[in-house]
Amino acid sequence: MKTSRAAIRYAKALLMEALDKKSVEETFNDMKLVKNTFANNIELKHMVESRVIKNSIKLSSLNLIFKQLGTLGLSLINVLFENNRMNILDIVAMKYIERYKDFKGIQSATVTTAVPLNKELENQILETTSKLTNKKMTLINKVDKSLVGGFVLRVGDIEYNASFKNKLKNIKQEFNKNTNLSIS
16 A cells, blocks of 8 residues: 555656656656566566665666666656665556546546457447547457456446346346245
């Protein structure tokens, strides 16, 4: 919990600095790179969280791995080093991306289906959710074959479950409820 709050503070400060330096887009791309690099390399996450590895080694490693980052991205790594917070770099990157999307009025919708969506359905979902939220939308399509059919749409904290799996579960609960009644 504390690391999340600290990461939010660093992300807010990074966004404010990016706004001042007019490098919001560049910093957004840098933070996407950091987030993806950490997501694809569990060893990197273990390295920055390690209490055995010296912070100076972590700093030089991160500077080498992320040498293509812009000035603000590299400054963030140095600030986290100075404050002994290098272990939250990936969380700061994720929180910056969230802040950036809020700033730009972009919201993500996640649709889970039994089969991948085609472009036409993706566009329809994006159009409908954009109208409902009055925001620009990005769509993440996840595939879960256990849904059998239908879809589960999640926008922010709101979830609409129209999957066959959910409908079958509801029917089963209804049957179980009715079989527990005593027959007179």
